[in-house]
Amino acid sequence: MELRSPQTRDIVPSYWYNITPDLPEQLPPMLHPDGSPVDKRELEALFPRSLVEQEFTTQRHVEIPGEVVETLLMLGRPTPLIRARRLEEALKTNAVILFKYEGVMPTGSHKVNTAVAQAYYNAAEGVERVSTETGAGQWGSALSLAGSLFGLKVRVFMVRASYLQKPYRRILMESYGAEVYPSPSDRTNTGRRLLAENPDHPGSLGIAISEAIEDVVSSGGKAKYSLGSVLNHVLLHQTVIGLEALKQLEMLGVDRVDYIVGCVGGGSNFAGLSYPFIGHRYNDGDPPVFIAVEPETVPSMTRGEYRYDYGDTAGLTPLLKMHTLGHDYIPPPIYAGGLRYHGVAPSLSILVKNGLVKPVAYGESEVLEAGLLFARTQGILPAPESSHAVKAVIDIALKHRGSSRRPVILFNLSGHGLLDLSAYSRTS
Amino acid sequence: MELRSPQTRDIVPSYWYNITPDLPEQLPPMLHPDGSPVDKRELEALFPRSLVEQEFTTQRHVEIPGEVVETLLMLGRPTPLIRARRLEEALKTNAVILFKYEGVMPTGSHKVNTAVAQAYYNAAEGVERVSTETGAGQWGSALSLAGSLFGLKVRVFMVRASYLQKPYRRILMESYGAEVYPSPSDRTNTGRRLLAENPDHPGSLGIAISEAIEDVVSSGGKAKYSLGSVLNHVLLHQTVIGLEALKQLEMLGVDRVDYIVGCVGGGSNFAGLSYPFIGHRYNDGDPPVFIAVEPETVPSMTRGEYRYDYGDTAGLTPLLKMHTLGHDYIPPPIYAGGLRYHGVAPSLSILVKNGLVKPVAYGESEVLEAGLLFARTQGILPAPESSHAVKAVIDIALKHRGSSRRPVILFNLSGHGLLDLSAYSRTS
Numbered sequence: 001m002e003l004r005s006p007q008t009r010d011i012v013p014s015y016w017y018n019i020t021p022d023l024p025e026q027l028p029p030m031l032h033p034d035g036s037p038v039d040k041r042e043l044e045a046l047f048p049r050s051l052v053e054q055e056f057t058t059q060r061h062v063e064i065p066g067e068v069v070e071t072l073l074m075l076g077r078p079t080p081l082i083r084a085r086r087l088e089e090a091l092k093t094n095a096v097i098l099f100k101y102e103g104v105m106p107t108g109s110h111k112v113n114t115a116v117a118q119a120y121y122n123a124a125e126g127v128e129r130v131s132t133e134t135g136a137g138q139w140g141s142a143l144s145l146a147g148s149l150f151g152l153k154v155r156v157f158m159v160r161a162s163y164l165q166k167p168y169r170r171i172l173m174e175s176y177g178a179e180v181y182p183s184p185s186d187r188t189n190t191g192r193r194l195l196a197e198n199p200d201h202p203g204s205l206g207i208a209i210s211e212a213i214e215d216v217v218s219s220g221g222k223a224k225y226s227l228g229s230v231l232n233h234v235l236l237h238q239t240v241i242g243l244e245a246l247k248q249l250e251m252l253g254v255d256r257v258d259y260i261v262g263c264v265g266g267g268s269n270f271a272g273l274s275y276p277f278i279g280h281r282y283n284d285g286d287p288p289v290f291i292a293v294e295p296e297t298v299p300s301m302t303r304g305e306y307r308y309d310y311g312d313t314a315g316l317t318p319l320l321k322m323h324t325l326g327h328d329y330i331p332p333p334i335y336a337g338g339l340r341y342h343g344v345a346p347s348l349s350i351l352v353k354n355g356l357v358k359p360v361a362y363g364e365s366e367v368l369e370a371g372l373l374f375a376r377t378q379g380i381l382p383a384p385e386s387s388h389a390v391k392a393v394i395d396i397a398l399k400h401r402g403s404s405r406r407p408v409i410l411f412n413l414s415g416h417g418l419l420d421l422s423a424y425s426r427t428s
Numbered sequence: 429m430e431l432r433s434p435q436t437r438d439i440v441p442s443y444w445y446n447i448t449p450d451l452p453e454q455l456p457p458m459l460h461p462d463g464s465p466v467d468k469r470e471l472e473a474l475f476p477r478s479l480v481e482q483e484f485t486t487q488r489h490v491e492i493p494g495e496v497v498e499t500l501l502m503l504g505r506p507t508p509l510i511r512a513r514r515l516e517e518a519l520k521t522n523a524v525i526l527f528k529y530e531g532v533m534p535t536g537s538h539k540v541n542t543a544v545a546q547a548y549y550n551a552a553e554g555v556e557r558v559s560t561e562t563g564a565g566q567w568g569s570a571l572s573l574a575g576s577l578f579g580l581k582v583r584v585f586m587v588r589a590s591y592l593q594k595p596y597r598r599i600l601m602e603s604y605g606a607e608v609y610p611s612p613s614d615r616t617n618t619g620r621r622l623l624a625e626n627p628d629h630p631g632s633l634g635i636a637i638s639e640a641i642e643d644v645v646s647s648g649g650k651a652k653y654s655l656g657s658v659l660n661h662v663l664l665h666q667t668v669i670g671l672e673a674l675k676q677l678e679m680l681g682v683d684r685v686d687y688i689v690g691c692v693g694g695g696s697n698f699a700g701l702s703y704p705f706i707g708h709r710y711n712d713g714d715p716p717v718f719i720a721v722e723p724e725t726v727p728s729m730t731r732g733e734y735r736y737d738y739g740d741t742a743g744l745t746p747l748l749k750m751h752t753l754g755h756d757y758i759p760p761p762i763y764a765g766g767l768r769y770h771g772v773a774p775s776l777s778i779l780v781k782n783g784l785v786k787p788v789a790y791g792e793s794e795v796l797e798a799g800l801l802f803a804r805t806q807g808i809l810p811a812p813e814s815s816h817a818v819k820a821v822i823d824i825a826l827k828h829r830g831s832s833r834r835p836v837i838l839f840n841l842s843g844h845g846l847l848d849l850s851a852y853s854r855t856s
Binding site: 001002003004005006007008070071073074075076080081082083084085086096101103104106107108112145146148149167168171172174175176177248251252253254372375376377378379380381416418419421422424425 | 432434436498501504509510511512513514524529532534535540577595596600602605676681800804807844846847
């Protein structure tokens, strides 16, 4: 007997879509600090070989292993594609608003999609343990879940301020069997140095990445590193979102989409929904308008520079060419922890630079108010991150109040807000 | 354009199943304290007429209004039916384990199913406001959501101990626009009297029900009362769960189910899954074994008496014939707030009394360990309430380790544990 009905299975794709061959210019190579390119083999110190292959591949389609498909089905894929008719009515718009809802996944966000793939490949190559960082905890929860399914140990360096203020995410990770340490921790040189300077150091995502990488490098080959966004293979795994949406739109009889909207931290949920629409030349080749939404307080796409930069604070990662606020930029402790990152994915950076994706930035109160309007009309309280997308959708819809056309807006509701309710406590 | 694809819509039923005509004996009437039966008309002081009709109806099928179906589709129905193959493997059982997963609904549990129907009927009859009680907050959140969708004000009396210890659920209700008061409150005579005795009174579900009813009775007809379990019309609305499951089993090619399992507080999630299987005479008339699971600390089915009792502490409700621990029984402050109720639904009580449903009780640590095993094998951390069902399923599956048969077990995973993580903090 199957895990799910044939009608359900059929919506989940059997391959991922890789945007690399369809980018308007070639992806710049990862570099060493001396300017020499990073070789595939060198990356294998950090990642299993199959994920390194995916990081560099130029194939348009990458087959999803059967066990990964089965696991995604078991965890609740396909996620629903829903028309937000009550929001349309509240806005008195002529636009049709559709959303893909990733909050039905067990840890409440899209992060599980790549966590499952990464855990699968690490386990398949005999890796004992993966180490990672987490800020608010969404990524750490997803990887902890995936590790438990594939018998892979998971060690999470959690930004100390979040570790202390958000015990629930830590309990969730530990429920899945993960080890969770507040970062800076006493387990790495980076952490010990920072703790010696300040025993109450609040930590940052960049520091936690440095610790996770140091932990892997000093593991004698037993551990590998795992990242929840930015890299090509992570974005690749998230394309199940857009590939499912293409099939669901066909089932709904929708043959064109005018706008595609998502929020951006490192870029993985945005890419997951939107990239397949670039690759499939939707609308008979006349592409939708792609809108990437970020917080005004972390304006990497709208105000950052496009240049080579490190992915972490200590400079342990290779250099990536991307829109960045500088690897030493410490984002303010905002309501949307998942968007607190100084850079964005290299592939998304190219699309933004070439004008194929339009970045916009919004402030805290307008974003949270948009989230509350969505909750009160559609019943789902969005994650504060996802509320950025909702705000942009509302603005587009309001422009189409009187229009005779009925433009179709599709956005990614990348997660629910049930584990981040404190963000909404002042607004409601 | 439709809200959801035709393939999806088709799984959600267009009618609810009412078990009343299929019970082995007639439902005893609700009584006044003097022993006289409660008339339909009298109940209309508390509930809108359409819900009173449903409470008393003996029709087997009750049509679901189109707007309620649309709203359930919008909120994520149908919920998935998933095979728990990794749990089967971990248990080395020959049993096939299937579960219906209600945690994908926006407030994380099945409660939304009746909340939407109740809000719809109240709004349709011009009611301005509904008042209700909530313990841990699952029911209050669901009704707050539903009220916001139908323009109905919602007032929630929340057990004071939970109000103080669980600010997140309160924020969620307020995000949907509800008014939330700690109970005992200063808004009712019952509340004021108890606060005068003890300004730090922790409250109880029975007291909160008394306050909500008093609030309605003193509203001059503007407000009605709303309840999240126990009553016939509430259980009726939950049968979407089992009716969907019947269709999904057909799609999977499963033509018999040997066990159906659910946890029981008042009985609504258990009834929601199981009653349609009684009504549809599944397995060619050879019924599945129905197992209802409760906590050892609130043993209303396994150790309670079958007799007339009040639904609340102050004795403001009609008398209902049911399994009860006594309306003055104060359940201990256990890990599973949704199961802390002294009685169970009258219809379920009849099924238990006649041996058609088997009640079992489990203790805290074995329940939470079962929940963690489920999380680590299937990826979903169950609500502590739902972990009771998981524990019973595991015990059945273990009995079928060596058996040559492949019995099919179906259970209701009525919610996720993301808003009740503290329950698991000691166990993991």
